[in-house]
Amino acid sequence: MRAVVFSAGTTVCSEVPEPEPGAGELLVAVSSAGLNGADLLQRAGHYPPPPGHREDRPGLEIAGRVVGLGAGARRFALGDAVMGIVGGEGQAELAVIHERVAMPVPAALPLEVAGGFPEVFLTAHDALVTQAQLTSGERVLVTGAAGGVGTAAVQLAAALGAEVVAEVRNPLQRAAVGALGATAVGPEEVAAHGPFDVVAELVGGPNLPRDLASLSLGGRVVVIGLGGGAATSLDLGLLLQRRARLFGTTLRNRPLEEKAIVARRVERQVLPLLERQVVRVLVEASYPLDDAAAAYERFTKGAKLGKVLLVNTAEPAR
Ligand SMILES: NC(=O)c1ccc[n+]([C@@H]2O[C@H](COP(=O)([O-])OP(=O)(O)OC[C@H]3O[C@@H](n4cnc5c(N)ncnc54)[C@H](OP(=O)(O)O)[C@@H]3O)[C@@H](O)[C@H]2O)c1
Known part of the structure; x- marks a missing residue:
């Protein structure tokens, strides 16, 4: 073959x-x-x-x-x-x-x-819903939002009833990402659209100081991608003051049992949305x-x- x-x-x-x-x-x-x-x-x-x-x-x-x-x-x-x-x-x-x-x-x-x-919707659902516990009515920031994981995360968060801000660095892609259910803005405009209850961080280190500064009380930052770099410098005072949580995730190195649980959750919660074309690839x-x-x-x-x-x-x- x-x-x-x-x-x-x-x-x-x-x-x-x-x-x-x-x-x-x-x-x-x-x-x-x-x-x-x-x-x-x-x-x-x-x-x-x-x-x-x-x-x-x-x-x-x-x-x-x-x-x-x-x-x-x-x-x-x-x-x-x-x-x-x-x-x-x-x-x-x-x-x-x-x-x-x-x-x-x-x-x-x-x-x-x-x-x-599979890869982008399982990643986005597990990060936003299972780990960050995003709920209806919360405000979420998705960075790197025009890519595979980003477009999945924006649609899932919007379908869940969250208010979505999407960071899209290419101005030509903002209208298309906005049409998925988000307010799509450039990196320099993100801070003005906060505070956020959840940040799905797909770009990485350089965004972290801003992410932390833009969090609401009890906010969660889930680091998914590091294409923009892994290193950063953080004011942990903000983490304490906001009583915030900062954590990372990967799918690939999990045991079969954990991947199977993620797949079952997506089967139940996302496949019906796909069937009704509420979300799409x-x-x-x-x-x-x-x-x-x-x-x-x-x-x-x-x-x-x-x-x-x-x-x-x-x-x-x-
Ligand atoms: N943790 C996990 O389990 C997991 C699973 C899947 C993916 N990932 C990682 O998550 C990230 C996103 O995955 P993906 O499949 O969505 O990738 P993708 O389709 O390549 O999309 C990446 C997006 O991020 C933007 N971007 C990249 N660097 C940027 C920067 N420095 N500033 C602003 N925007 C930037 C890109 O914009 P441009 O088009 O303008 O470059 C693009 O829209 C990747 O790093 C990937 O490796 C992690």
Whole structure:
């Protein structure tokens, strides 16, 4: 089968052996697979995949049809449309996923788009709802809001009934992000739109002093991404005065059990929103698997609204 392979710093699509589903796993004919910042870090040698996955084979999220069942797998049947996060090797014609982290694909979501859902919506839902405990009526700031996680976070927070301010540095993208249910502003305007009960920090260190200064009493800052840098200098007096909480999160290094819990929550709380098209997967661009190098180049360039996807055109569209 064909798969994306990192080879001496380059990204190619090569013939590799087909994977075999282990106990409790599904073999999936991949229709679409999203690109993520973690793939770029893995390519640069800075973010090794979890044990059991190859360092030269990227891909954290997939959607497609079940074409094989490992021993004891019984949540899904052959032919079912599934999507979910994987430890790696998802950017391929075939991939394996544990049935416990797999989710059914709602009829309203085409399979060639569904591969852009799992990583960003699981991350955004877990960070905002489960960890930061965002509730209806609260004020939330989403930084880096035009990207994959940002567009998911804005839509989820708006659907929850929160008042959303979205930080979008590219002026050309503000109207589109605003249309997702937010007041979209440039970085220099954010402080004037506070205070915030919750900040979903997708850019990182440089924003933290402002985030803390813009918090309301009992506010929470959840650090999700560090694309703008990891280092910062903070006035912890603000943390005390605001009785605030500052914490970080990752999905990839969690055990299967925890990932499965996140997936079940998203199944219950977000898939109905997808089905009713209250939230959607924004796709900046899709590329055939054989054009993986071009897809990675597009991802690296930035100024995206939502996701960059790899699609297997040989898969029948739903
Ligand atoms: N912790 C986790 O579990 C987890 C899971 C998924 C993703 N992440 C991380 O979260 C971050 C966002 O992920 P994503 O998939 O949404 O990435 P993405 O699609 O590349 O979006 C990143 C967004 O942040 C903006 N941005 C980047 N650097 C910025 C800066 N210095 N100032 C202002 N805006 C900046 C980008 O704007 P431009 O387009 O203008 O560059 C873009 O809109 C990444 O760092 C990713 O690695 C973490």
